[in-house]
Amino acid sequence: MPMTLTAPEMLARLVGFPTVVGQPNGALIAFVAEYLEGHGARVHVLPGPEGDRSNIFATIGDPGVPGYILSGHVDVVPAAEPGWLADPFVLRSEGEKLIGRGAVDMKGYVAAVLSCVPALAALPLSAPVHLAISYDEENGCRGVVHMLKALPDLCATPLGAFVGEPTGMAPVLRHKGKAALRLTARGITGHSSRPDLGRNAIHALIPVLAAARELSARMAAEGPRDETFAPPYHTVQVGRMGGGEALNILPEAAWAEIEARVLPGADPEAVLAPVVATAAAQEGVSAEILAAYPALGLAEGDPLGALACALSGNAPGAPVSFGTEAGRFQAAGIPAVVCGPGDIARAHKPEEFITRPELDAACEMVMALGRHLS
Known part of the structure; x- marks a missing residue:
């Protein structure tokens, strides 16, 4: 019999895989692929060039018809903070809270989507629902790049993508882009x-x-x-640096990392160009872009935004300054909107959690999409 799990049960399974960004994710991917295949989905496991990490792209319905993507990443940030009260990779419940690394960012959304697969598969869909599960989003949205390159061979061009980062289920149409730069001095x-x-x-x-x-x-x-953003301008900050061995030794090596977060319409790497030029003018200093992803700028009247509002039952939320894979989808020609359960303020912190009602709301939106396509 195919496996069926509620959203909290699925979340417990997903949290139990310690898929820290930059680390192998094969066990989780194998579990999800087997689950999806058990419910008749067309499943494509797409290994990345690293060799130990993969994306999954799966389709419920006819892949030759334009449909919609439900997108989420399954990598998480490390969980070494001292504030955890128990094993962060064992989901635990406290009342309505479900606590664990990745619970809100963003295995909660992925769990909600996967828990709905049996019900979606039973619907007479006129257009397909695709599931896009990616790796290394927390390191510059790297994994989804390889999935997007493969997409033309896997399905008709999708009508849009719903990226389930935590927005309190309010559709977000715009977010900033980012570039990360590493300086090395010899x-x-x-x-x-x-x-x-x-x-x-x-x-x-x-x-x-x-x-x-x-x-x-x-x-x-x-x-x-752009006054709709907070802050309403591009930002640049030095986030990390190091170098030197002892105070009485001339440092032979030093390094620093700088990031830019930019408004829609700007190229994050181009914003950092003056810093790169200054580095090039210094003896022994080199600059390398570590990661970059584009901003999201979905037009206010775009049909996808209207659909997201109808499915979620919520008005559009304010633009956000954090980044997501939605900008990658839009750059690949697929309209995208960010809409998912929970609060981003809980992400990347000890005792990260999502609530059962928040998971329920995500499930309701997924099933609303299924009904819309039936």
Whole structure:
């Protein structure tokens, strides 16, 4: 008999796989593939170039007809924070709360979608429902890129994608894009009493870090601006840095990581270009883009936004400054909207949770889509 699980039961299974970003996810992917195949879905396991991680693209209905994608990632951030009260990879219940790493970001949505598969498969769908399950979203939305390249061979061009990041089930039509930059400086080491005989790698980074700070201040003051976002301008920040061995040794190596978050219509890498140019002008300093993904800018009158509002029963939410895979879908020619259960403020924190009513609301939206297509 095919396996049937409620959304909380499915979430417990998914949380039990410690699919930390950048790590193998084969066990989870095998479980989900077997579950979907058991309910008659057309399942494609799509290994990424890393060799130990895969996406899944599955279809309920006729793949030759344009349909809709329900999209979610199953990688999670690490769970090493000291604030966890129990094993973060064992889902536990406290009243209406379901607590575990990934519960809200975003295995909760994936669990809701998977729990609805038996009911979706029983409907006389006039257009298909696709499930897109990706890896390494938490590291620049990398996994979905390979899935999108394969999509033309798997189905007719979809009408739209619903990306279930936590928005309180309010459809979000716009979010910022992001680029992450790593700076590396190589110096010449020696005794700190004779800096004239060496080259300080940390000092070499200072003009580049200053350029990043000046760029951030200039964008805040001069724009471009979009008052629907908070904050309403591009942002740049230095998030991590390191270097040096001891105070009395000239640092031979140093590094820093910088991110830009940009409004729709802007290229995140282009926004960082002045910082990259400053790095190129410094002796021994190199710059590398670690990851980048585009913003989402779905037009307010787009039919997908109207459909998301009708299915969720909610008005559009405000644009958000965090990023999702929706921008990747839109860049690939597939309209996308972000709409999922829970609150993003709980993500990436100890005792991360989603509630049973929030899972129920996600299930209701999935089934509303099924009824819409029947």
